[in-house]
Amino acid sequence: MDVLAVLTRIDHRREFGGTYPQDSWAKIIEECKVIEELDDPDDVECDTVQIQKYCEAAALVGQMVRIPSSDELPEDAPPLPPLPPRTGEEAFELALSAAEQRVNLYWPEITNVAEKLMEVGYLTGEEVDEIVFDSEEESFHE
Secondary structure (H helix, E strand, C coil), rough: CCHHHHHHHHHHHHHHHCCCCCCCCCHHHHHHHHHHHCCCCCHHHCCCHHHHHHHHHHHHHHHCCCCCCCHHHCCCCCCCCCCCCCCHHHHHHHHHHHHHHHHHHHHHHHHCCCCCHHHHHHCHHHHHHHHHHHHHHHHHHH
């Protein structure tokens, strides 16, 4: 699949509220069960399995966090941060939301790099830096 096709699919999802390939925890779990049934050692390291492992580990950490009650806090204490995720699904939703926010934030730079890449076929890291930082500077001055 070429860069234009990928960007078109991503842009369509962004504009019309479409779904991402791994847009729900239920799909992640379902795909992991299929991978497990295949019993292929190479598949154990695939992205889907790694996502599940990371989210479940984050949930375990979240379950170990003890939040003090309001009477245990000094009166002038700052507000408590949001609770950490307590389930794999909560961790997944949090990570997905953060990733979507970053894609939206950097979408102009992503588009600029992709357009240049389609034009010339190859970009060095320095050329990507130049495109990204030039577009950030332009948007800063607008």
